[in-house]
Amino acid sequence: MPPQLREQIAEYLANPGLIRERAAVSRIDRPLRRAPRPLPIAETRGCELLRAVPASNREVALVIGLTPPAINQMRRGTIRPGEDSARALEQHFGVPYRSWFERSNAMTQALGKVERRPPVTR
Numbered sequence: 001m002p003p004q005l006r007e008q009i010a011e012y013l014a015n016p017g018l019i020r021e022r023a024a025v026s027r028i029d030r031p032l033r034r035a036p037r038p039l040p041i042a043e044t045r046g047c048e049l050l051r052a053v054p055a056s057n058r059e060v061a062l063v064i065g066l067t068p069p070a071i072n073q074m075r076r077g078t079i080r081p082g083e084d085s086a087r088a089l090e091q092h093f094g095v096p097y098r099s100w101f102e103r104s105n106a107m108t109q110a111l112g113k114v115e116r117r118p119p120v121t122r
Contacts, residue, residue, distance in 0.1 A: 043077050043103070044077060044080070044100055044101065044102060044103065044104055045099040045102040045103065045104050046080070046081075046095055046096075046102075047075060047077040049095045049096070050074055050075050050089065051075045055093070056068075057069075057072050057075070060089075063088070063092050064085055064088045064092070080100050081100065083097075
């Protein structure tokens with residue numbers, strides 16, 4: 001056994017409260033490990049149309065066979081539905097399958113407002 005480890009064990013045996021004190025300090029000093037929030041894939045027309053559906057996330061999830069958090073992520077544009085889910089959304093709620101691959105109206109309008117400059121010629 002290394003001498004440093006022996007010294008630490010002897011110190012902890014002599015003062016049992018020391019373990020708790022050091023553990024509390026080490027927990028405070030460690031940085032928080034939170035997963036970063038996923039960025040939106042892109043605002044699609046499907047996101048807009050799904051947000052317009054008057055049903056709750058839970059109701060949509062029950063009909064489609066997914067979880068409410070998955071529906072919430074689809075509405076925010078974080079994820080896109082798989083083919084089966086997109087077809088079910090089209091069948092039950094009228095959100096066209098193709099709309100998940102088209103830009104949203106808001107994004108299209110914003111891109112249209114961007115001033116386009118002529119290319120620089122040299």
